[in-house]
Amino acid sequence: MNEHQIFMQHALDEAKKAYALGEVPIGAVIVYKGDIIARAHNLRETTQSATTHAELMAIEQACEAIGSWRLEETTLYVTLEPCPMCAGAILQSRIPTVVYGARDIKAGCVDSLYRLLNDSRFNHECDVVEGVLVDACGSILTDFFRELRARKKEVKRLRKLLEQQNASD
Amino acid sequence: MNEHQIFMQHALDEAKKAYALGEVPIGAVIVYKGDIIARAHNLRETTQSATTHAELMAIEQACEAIGSWRLEETTLYVTLEPCPMCAGAILQSRIPTVVYGARDIKAGCVDSLYRLLNDSRFNHECDVVEGVLVDACGSILTDFFRELRARKKEVKRLRKLLEQQNASD
Numbered sequence: 001m002n003e004h005q006i007f008m009q010h011a012l013d014e015a016k017k018a019y020a021l022g023e024v025p026i027g028a029v030i031v032y033k034g035d036i037i038a039r040a041h042n043l044r045e046t047t048q049s050a051t052t053h054a055e056l057m058a059i060e061q062a063c064e065a066i067g068s069w070r071l072e073e074t075t076l077y078v079t080l081e082p083c084p085m086c087a088g089a090i091l092q093s094r095i096p097t098v099v100y101g102a103r104d105i106k107a108g109c110v111d112s113l114y115r116l117l118n119d120s121r122f123n124h125e126c127d128v129v130e131g132v133l134v135d136a137c138g139s140i141l142t143d144f145f146r147e148l149r150a151r152k153k154e155v156k157r158l159r160k161l162l163e164q165q166n167a168s169d
Numbered sequence: 170m171n172e173h174q175i176f177m178q179h180a181l182d183e184a185k186k187a188y189a190l191g192e193v194p195i196g197a198v199i200v201y202k203g204d205i206i207a208r209a210h211n212l213r214e215t216t217q218s219a220t221t222h223a224e225l226m227a228i229e230q231a232c233e234a235i236g237s238w239r240l241e242e243t244t245l246y247v248t249l250e251p252c253p254m255c256a257g258a259i260l261q262s263r264i265p266t267v268v269y270g271a272r273d274i275k276a277g278c279v280d281s282l283y284r285l286l287n288d289s290r291f292n293h294e295c296d297v298v299e300g301v302l303v304d305a306c307g308s309i310l311t312d313f314f315r316e317l318r319a320r321k322k323e324v325k326r327l328r329k330l331l332e333q334q335n336a337s338d
Contacts, residue, residue, distance in 0.1 A: 050238040050262035069219040085261050088254025093219035
């Protein structure tokens, strides 16, 4: 594995922690001078806070680690293309390089719907690398949603069964 | 004053707290069923965290107050047009109505550079009201930057004076 793949694997390990909690499995790490200084995974349902996306929490941790809102000389690795909030937080923290795994065709704001990290009207632009460990980053999400649908279907089936039993009692 | 102006005045009071701290004076409040449930002001320099914009912190407070990442039936009041990060956080938290004071022609993502809150491709859109107490919301910012420039000029003048004294000693 090359350097990007090694660090993306750490982001994927974070995504797996989200999966285990029943959270949409997205993970992120931030690297500074070769070391991981922040790691986080999506915790929206657990915290019930709209801002607890993996990237945003990793950025907050990294600011604390470096002691500055400017995350110069860092690289953010995230398994899924960032949403507008997280792309905006990347601009705000001046992260120079962003590496992501799978595209988010419904809400991605790096390549899919907008290219917020490469708009010269903002006071910061990023180097972007996409598609690192793309299969693993994508399949953890498809597995999660497939399982979620199956679980919902099973709940529906059991509910119907209970109703039929109640009606026949 | 009408309801929007009354709540924007509270957001302006928050902006004044930022001003007093030497922070770019931007303030926000979130209203739920007629009550202010969150109030915050920009704290980027104080905290050295890139995510401590007024809107983002207000959204976090409101999620905690309501106990949900979905801020349905709320209205966000903010003195300046939101940046991409804060516009994204508004989408993530499903805030239905956003009221802002002055436009941010350099980084605003509600009307100026993008219209992120009114893009039907996202899974949420907002009602937007702009220009409430626009003069007060704008002038607190122009006053702040005028003062900042004057202070920088004075520092430069004093530095030059010191250098001249040192050279003549």
